[in-house]
Amino acid sequence: MAIKIALAGNPNCGKTTMFNELTGSSQYVGNWPGVTVEKKEGKLKGHRDVIIMDLPGIYSLSPYTLEEVVTRNYLLNDRPDVIINLVDASNIERNLYLTTQLVEIGIPVVIALNMIDIVRKNGDKINLEKLSKELGCEVYETSALKGSGLKEVTDKAIALAKSKAKTIPQHTFDNVVENGLAQIEVAVDSIISNKEQSRWYAIKIFERDEKVLEQLTIDSSIKQKVEEIIVACEADMDDDSESIITNERYIYIGKIIKKCLNKKQVGMTTSDKIDRIVTNRWLALPIFVVVMFIVYFVSVSWLGTIVTDWTNDTLFGAWIQPAVGDFLANVGAAEWLQSLVVDGIIGGVGAVLGFVPQMMILFFFLSILEDCGYMARVAFIMDRIFRKFGLSGKSFIPMLIASGCGVPGVMASRTIEQDKDRKMTIMTTTFIPCGAKLPIIALIAGAMFAEKSWWVAPSAYFLGIAMVLFSGIVLKKTRLFLGDPAPFVMELPQYHVPGAKGVLIHMWERGKAFIIKAGTIIFVACGVIWFLSSFGWNLQMAEEGDSILASIGNVIAPIFAPLGFGNWKAAVATVTGLVAKENVVGTFGVLFGISEAAEDDPALLAQVASMFTVISAYAFMAFNLLCAPCFAAIGAIKREMGGWKWTLIAVGYQTVLAYAVALIIFQLGGLVTGAVSFGPGTIAALLVLGFMLWMLFRPYKPVKKEKVLSAGGQVNV
């Protein structure tokens, strides 16, 4: 029988680092059933029969966030053999709050007092013996970053699991509360099957925890009796039951801290000093801009371009492609096979894989920003702006990451607690041009705006941001998002130097996701497109103009005619862009018969330039940037939205908005520059623009006010 160890703790307590240290490479990442919270498990190094379950980082076991509910349900229903509770020793007071709740569940608990090196460095002292006695469970000092103390903790956890010893909560509430809890325990005794959990349930019932009350079927007579007990306690303590419990827990922790922690009074820590500058009233925004600029300059403009060029021109262009071509010719492969492999597959996938080094550099920076604690400050600095648009300051993080890749960007929306804010973020985050959309921008900029192309890329970002803000304001007023803005109560963790290992693992995990996507979806898509564009309906090899793809393109092209790109190649490229955005460039390459086409290939640029006008090219770019993202991102949206309904709402909204914006750009922009004459398209564009402006400026009526109004009406009657 395998032993199950659950790893529980606050966010920012080093849990991910410890999990990586304990399990090495034997990790399995999935989702908790039915919800969108990530589930990680792995085998303990050197113990094949010990499973480590990494629980979500949480502050409490309240019923209000998904992560907390998932953790509770797991601990109560799946009953791991033992809990390792990570406690950030440098922030022990708040961390122990979760501990007081974990010890009540009836599962043995071992405490790993993590980040002990920071405490020592500060000159503080924690009395382990006393702490252990006060909490009723063993306490070990650890440093996950340095790998120290981990063996002692896991050995103890395994021993506890084998001995089936119990952790008995040492904490007692105020006498009045204890009295009430005892009465509740007796009253509901027949309902609780597992007696080890009866104290936990009694406390939750006392708190009137909705989730627990839903789950337990309590008789109305018992319910009434319990309610009387709670009301009596509340009257006695002059507070609501939930607050009484929370208060009492912190009072108890305060007592422990007094006994066990010997804090050396020092002035400001290094972290304080950094924070004083980084979030300074006047310096914060300039520093923010500089940080973002450095990230983008290095990963997109300078180093990113160098490595991408090398991958495209040298690795694929000079080495792989000729080698594969020669090999296929030498073994006497059929001409169509050579064409499939060299032009179709290597041509398409090569352009995409050229992005991997660039993406890795971007992810490297983002990992550092996250690990060192700056990301939380970003949310702190940006909250004021984002809140106006129905988003949280934390929405900045997904959007920043989405500028690298929409898939992790959408997944990063998990850090937003409030459901509406999260959904809004997911719906709008892919408007920010991701790394894979950069080749589209580069292609259009290079082909159409060669002389003045410096403004094209910034304008694409500006367009993306404008659409995020527009959507925030407009969607906030719709029925889907009516309601109060989310609370923003966020910890600002201490700054620390990120561990190289953690950053590299992080970077690799994100990069790997992209490579897998390139290696699977895009690989297949390129093969399919090569087939469709190389074969006619008679399944014989044909010229592109007679291919299956051409006829498909011809059928759907009229849809895009009002947007200025109603020719089949542009239509096909747009459709393959739905499979993966990078494919737009790859597809043009394949369709124009240019193998291994990078976005700056002169032949490709010339071909693309002949296909568009300046205005229609920009409309094409705008549509492709804003419309439904690639399938991988749609998959991520579905995962985070938790179902198809919201996924379809999100993708549908994005595509309709993209169409509207491209229509306005082409029709009205064309009218102004004289490229398009006045016609039905102009009228349609004006109507759409008018509708969008009305949506933007119409007054915002929250639901609450309507309720007040109707109540007032009744008074008048």
Next chain:
Amino acid sequence: MRTLKTINCGETVTVVKLSGEGAIKRRIMDMGITKGTSIYVRKVAPLGDPVEVTVRGYELSLRKADAEMILVD
């Protein structure tokens, strides 16, 4: 009675009571802002909101709208 919202940077105050209810109140309390806790108002974000406070030895940021729920002395 003053609320946390009205407190200037650099002041230290003690929590008297929390108004409001439900998820937001529980969240604020879970993060350690309970009756009798001392709160040091550290700074205001560059754009004027949210505020950063030190509570129970760590840094917490919260919006002024939520800080209004916290009655202090």
